Amino acid sequence: MPDTLTSQQILRKQKMGEPVYSDDAEHIHRHIVMVLLENHLGALNRVINLFSQRGFNLESVAVGETEDPTVSRLTIVTTGNDRIIKQVIRQLNNLVDALEVEDLTEHEYVERELLLLKVKYTPENRAALMENAHIFRGKVVDITKDTMTFEVTGPTKKVNAFLGLMKPYGIVETARSGRVAMRRALVFGS
Amino acid sequence: MEQHSTRPGSMTGTPAGDGQAQGQPALPHTGVTMTGAEIFVRALEAEGVKVVFGHPGGAVIKIYDEIARLKPTFEHVLVRHEQGGTHAAEGYAKATGQVGTVLVTSGPGATNCVTGIADAYMDSVPIVVFTGQVPVPLIGNDAFQETDTIGVTRSITKHSFQVRRVEDMTWMIRAAYHIARTGRPGPVVVDLPKDVLLAETTFQYPSDVQDRIRGYRVHTTPNPAKVERAARMIARARRPLLYVGGGVNGAGAAPELLELAHKARIPVTTTLHGLGAFPEDDPLSLGMLGMHGTWYANQAVQHCDLLIAVGARFDDRVTGKLEAWAPHAKVIHMDIDQACVSKNVWCDCAVLGDVKESLRALLPLVDPKDTQAWLDEIAAWRAECPLAYEHDGRLHAQFVIEQLRAISGGDAVVVSDVGQHQMWTAQFFRYKHPRSHITSGGLGTMGFCLPAAMGAAFGLREQGKDLPVISISGDGGFVMNAQELGVIAKHRLPIKIVVINNQFLGMVRQWQELFHQERYSQTNLADTNPDFVKLAEAFGIEAMRATSPEEAEDVIARAWQITDRPVLLEFRVVPEGMVFPMVPAGAATDDMITARFKE
Numbered sequence: 001m002p003d004t005l006t007s008q009q010i011l012r013k014q015k016m017g018e019p020v021y022s023d024d025a026e027h028i029h030r031h032i033v034m035v036l037l038e039n040h041l042g043a044l045n046r047v048i049n050l051f052s053q054r055g056f057n058l059e060s061v062a063v064g065e066t067e068d069p070t071v072s073r074l075t076i077v078t079t080g081n082d083r084i085i086k087q088v089i090r091q092l093n094n095l096v097d098a099l100e101v102e103d104l105t106e107h108e109y110v111e112r113e114l115l116l117l118k119v120k121y122t123p124e125n126r127a128a129l130m131e132n133a134h135i136f137r138g139k140v141v142d143i144t145k146d147t148m149t150f151e152v153t154g155p156t157k158k159v160n161a162f163l164g165l166m167k168p169y170g171i172v173e174t175a176r177s178g179r180v181a182m183r184r185a186l187v188f189g190s
Numbered sequence: 191m192e193q194h195s196t197r198p199g200s201m202t203g204t205p206a207g208d209g210q211a212q213g214q215p216a217l218p219h220t221g222v223t224m225t226g227a228e229i230f231v232r233a234l235e236a237e238g239v240k241v242v243f244g245h246p247g248g249a250v251i252k253i254y255d256e257i258a259r260l261k262p263t264f265e266h267v268l269v270r271h272e273q274g275g276t277h278a279a280e281g282y283a284k285a286t287g288q289v290g291t292v293l294v295t296s297g298p299g300a301t302n303c304v305t306g307i308a309d310a311y312m313d314s315v316p317i318v319v320f321t322g323q324v325p326v327p328l329i330g331n332d333a334f335q336e337t338d339t340i341g342v343t344r345s346i347t348k349h350s351f352q353v354r355r356v357e358d359m360t361w362m363i364r365a366a367y368h369i370a371r372t373g374r375p376g377p378v379v380v381d382l383p384k385d386v387l388l389a390e391t392t393f394q395y396p397s398d399v400q401d402r403i404r405g406y407r408v409h410t411t412p413n414p415a416k417v418e419r420a421a422r423m424i425a426r427a428r429r430p431l432l433y434v435g436g437g438v439n440g441a442g443a444a445p446e447l448l449e450l451a452h453k454a455r456i457p458v459t460t461t462l463h464g465l466g467a468f469p470e471d472d473p474l475s476l477g478m479l480g481m482h483g484t485w486y487a488n489q490a491v492q493h494c495d496l497l498i499a500v501g502a503r504f505d506d507r508v509t510g511k512l513e514a515w516a517p518h519a520k521v522i523h524m525d526i527d528q529a530c531v532s533k534n535v536w537c538d539c540a541v542l543g544d545v546k547e548s549l550r551a552l553l554p555l556v557d558p559k560d561t562q563a564w565l566d567e568i569a570a571w572r573a574e575c576p577l578a579y580e581h582d583g584r585l586h587a588q589f590v591i592e593q594l595r596a597i598s599g600g601d602a603v604v605v606s607d608v609g610q611h612q613m614w615t616a617q618f619f620r621y622k623h624p625r626s627h628i629t630s631g632g633l634g635t636m637g638f639c640l641p642a643a644m645g646a647a648f649g650l651r652e653q654g655k656d657l658p659v660i661s662i663s664g665d666g667g668f669v670m671n672a673q674e675l676g677v678i679a680k681h682r683l684p685i686k687i688v689v690i691n692n693q694f695l696g697m698v699r700q701w702q703e704l705f706h707q708e709r710y711s712q713t714n715l716a717d718t719n720p721d722f723v724k725l726a727e728a729f730g731i732e733a734m735r736a737t738s739p740e741e742a743e744d745v746i747a748r749a750w751q752i753t754d755r756p757v758l759l760e761f762r763v764v765p766e767g768m769v770f771p772m773v774p775a776g777a778a779t780d781d782m783i784t785a786r787f788k789e
């Protein structure tokens with residue numbers, strides 16, 4: 001094989017988001033994909049299965065019913081280069097039960113994640129913990145004599161920051177919802 | 191979505207199903223109360239099913255009872271192994287263009303179908319597989335002969351249904367056939383719990399089920415802007431090449447392809463599944479490309495400046511090392527499946543839609559071209575390294591294939607198994623007709639051939655086509671589904687059953703010779719092969735053996751005298767034959783190994 005690539009070969013790699021030369025960095029991006037799905041038996045299985053079947057990365061998935069009870073909504077977080085992300089969208093579109101698929105990352109969107117966090121506390125650090133939660137607009141949702149459970153919602157970055165802050169106090173348990181996201185309604189003019 | 195969307199309900203389909211959609215009189219039995227099992231039978235009739243390949247068992251015994259009682263308008267063919275049933279349905283579908291139908295019991299009946307379903311998925315073959323299931327209340331309890339069939343087959347089906355209420359039976363069956371047939375075709379599984387087959391409701395066969403499968407969209411009409419762009423790219427190209435896949439056979443687009451190639455004088459190479467879509471006796475034909483394609487087809491790929499892929503998917507057996515493939519080519523990709531676009535190779539212009547429609551739209555926009563310099567270049571490659579094999583007085587498989595081509599004149603449906611004989615059958619038969627070559631390409635399933643040939647023969651018989659079916663297997667793969675000989679004998683299917691006996695798992699042996707220092711690990715079959723002639727005779731099928739080129743010509747001539755029943759021909763070919771040329775797996779197409787023998 002010749003060492004020099006043709007212009008066509010370089011173009012192809014660039015378009016696919018793949019490194020052109022072996023020492024180039026690979027461009028991996030995180031995408032949030034919204035899927036409206038038939039709300040019936042087996043539909044969710046097919047979506048989840050697709051990710052393992054095709055070797056796609058599945059970072060998180062959040063599922064819930066929509067205003068139409070026959071439709072459920074998934075928010076999927078996945079990573080990959082341009083080629084892989086396009087494949088994810090196209091393969092999802094091919095599912096018979098998928099009513100709508102959209103890569104939210106291509107638009108303006110809002111995202112939120114819910115964290116439930118149980119930490120140990122002592123009478124000495126109790127006030128500091130509460131103060132942290134307050135800064136993050138968190139709430140205490142459960143308390144025993146030595147543990148407190150906080151609820152924090154926000155963009156994933158914020159949730160991560162809160163977790164980092166609380167880590168030194170001794171985390172007992174965490175539960176995260178995975179992201180949910182929605183396109184912003186952009187209103188122009190009046 | 192930028193494509194123009196067509197509701198799949200408007201696509202052509204089976205006569206009964208779609209005839210009804212066009213407002214013909216109500217189907218028989220409409221409004222009559224009956225059991226799920228009877229509904230199943232009536233639904234298949236309404237769908238226009240002509241042949242069902244099946245095997246009974248406890249979970250579907252009620253359906254078999256109804257088949258005996260109702261004497262339906264379809265024929266039930268009792269296969270001897272469910273895997274054979276699925277391949278038969280594939281062969282039927284490939285030969286006729288109609289959806290193949292399989293009916294099996296739960297548990298082992300269903301799992302025996304897995305290979306055939308996976309095969310149909312890889313090769314986009316429309317089949318519907320009905321599997322029995324334990325009664326709904328027992329699902330999940332590890333009941334006798336329970337398998338999570340929907341779960342097991344999830345990643346190898348286009349879609350699947352489990353009929354949990356008898357009221358859902360008809361629309362699910364209608365949707366299953368619709369999904370299997372339209373868009374990029376594929377297998378659909380319908381799981382039938384036993385209690386649902388016993389429950390009763392009134393029979394109602396829907397013509398349109400689009401509202402039940404809202405998310406299923408098929409784009410058949412191409413975007414005109416994309417078609418115009420493709421035409422401009424063709425006009426600009428100096429070294430264009432058509433790379434044609436199974437999609438052209440599937441869509442019945444061979445006439446349009448021929449017209450395009452002739453009009454713009456563009457050479458054509460096909461994939462394994464594209465064989466037959468373009469006549470190989472045409473001067474523009476370069477035969478097959480890829481791992482065992484012709485040297486000149488691969489040279490053309492490496493030097494072309496425009497690759498027009500039609501109904502092909504850039505499979506690794508075609509491209510070899512991706513980044514070294516077609517290094518100078520801009521790519522136009524015409525396909526029905528949007529997920530195929532830029533999956534492996536970046537495509538500069540995607541024309542999504544039915545390839546027949548797309549080619550039709552493209553044709554008037556393409557002007558005649560002068561490609562003579564390019565064609566001359568290819569002619570030189572062809573002269574430099576044509577397909578060839580050794581002529582040393584011994585019997586070679588390639589000679590057998592050439593003789594089969596000569597005696598049939600190419601007017602036959604050829605079915606091959608997987609291995610060296612498959613590649614020789616692809617290289618040397620020189621196909622003339624669309625749908626005249628059937629094989630297991632994507633999955634590469636040994637044991638595919640004999641039952642698929644059987645299914646094809648049923649299909650041709652049903653369509654009143656008097657074409658011989660030639661089934662060509664190796665001695666390894668033949669044994670994997672040899673049980674279907676009994677079915678072929680019973681139905682007196684006029685199949686020429688060819689066994690290319692090289693006493694080896696030849697293709698594996700070839701890799702061992704080339705890449706594993708000639709360590710022939712577990713590939714010698716001499717001690718475990720049956721006497722193929724006696725095996726056929728045990729099933730009541732006439733059989734002949736040839737060990738030299740002269741004998742081969744003789745038995746082929748004699749076999750062609752037999753037209754009303756099957757005949758088996760065993761050819762004892764040289765054990766060390768090799769398929770050349772060859773691009774080693776994962777290597778660049780430029781590193782193709784050409785033949786190594788003395789002419």
Ligand SMILES: Cc1ncc(C[n+]2csc(CCOP(=O)(O)OP(=O)(O)O)c2C)c(N)n1
Nearest residue numbers: 609610611634636664665666667695696697
């Ligand atoms: C079910 C299955 N098992 C294993 C293989 C791997 N395999 C590919 S070709 C081949 C050898 C086939 O031998 P034979 O049927 O005698 O045909 P030949 O290559 O000799 O023509 C094998 C074992 C396969 N394709 N399918």
